[in-house]
Amino acid sequence: MKVGIFGSQYQQEKQSIIRRVFSKLTSLEAEIYVDTLFHDYLLDAFGFEPPINGLLTGDIFDLDVAISLGGDGTFLRTAARVNRQNIPILGINTGRLGFLADVGSTDVEDTLEELFKHYYKVEERILLRLETESRAYKGYNYALNEVAVLKRDTSSMITIHTSLNGEYLTSYQADGLVIATPTGSTAYSMSVNGPIILPQDNSIVLSPVAPHSLNVRPLVIPNNFEITLGVESRNRTFLISLDGRSEIFPAGIQLKVSKADYTTKVIKRYNHTFYETLREKLMWGADVRMK
Secondary structure, eight states: OEEEEEEOSOOGGGHHHHHHHHHHHHHTTOEEEEEHHHHHHIIIIIOOOOOOSEEEOSSOOOOSEEEEEESHHHHHHHHHHHTTSOOOEEEEEOSSSOSSSOBOGGGHHHHHHHHHTTOOEEEEEEEEEEEESSSOOSSOOEESSEEEEEOOTTSOOEEEEEEETTEEEEEEEESEEEEEOTGGGGTHHHHTTOOOOOTTOOEEEEEEESOSSTTOOOEEEETTOOEEEEEEOTTSEEEEEETTEEEEEETTOEEEEEEEEEEEEEEEOTTOOHHHHHHHHSOTTOOTTOO
């Protein structure tokens, strides 16, 4: 099995987990390929030269599986690198919360064993595509979690004129608007009181950020709707953020957000469910008074 490894460069205290991953993959006789930047980091920060078959330098890979070592941010960057190549991604959590990278340190070896026995399920997660009028978004214009339209740090709130399938919805006066997939419903959208949506649901959620009117609430829509946005800003500029990758755009430009024509494949263990993740990560049902 050809395995590609991508990782975060801020994991000084997690090096034991990283070494265990390479050790287990070697014992399973995997063909190991490592992202160049991550390989250089391991060598410089830890003095660790992992046993590998090659380096991943470009954006086209001949891999059976991609492994993300880090938190959900690392997983999102890995998904962007994998892009349309239909390579399933396994997230091993060396970060914090970890909804996408949900394999904990105690489960590393067992999970990799199951991977090589092909005992796992693959979930297909939808992405959002951003189209911009007259000026293209410079980077990867797809988002697994969310597309966020936000005010600049020092500006007053912005007005976001919003239409669904060509029909006018409303004009949000707010600090921003988060358009999230089910995967992203537990990320930025959740922090602005958006609902949690099951990963397999065919929905998208529009969650305003600090709206001027208290009557404005998040809205769940079918994922086959096209969302058109026009932004007004006193600062004459605003931010567009795709999974945390931000770029400044001039006010007045028209934006279109729609479901992408491909999906990201996420590897999940058979004995681990989304409900279990909610209980563990969000402490649902836990009595915080108990220690």
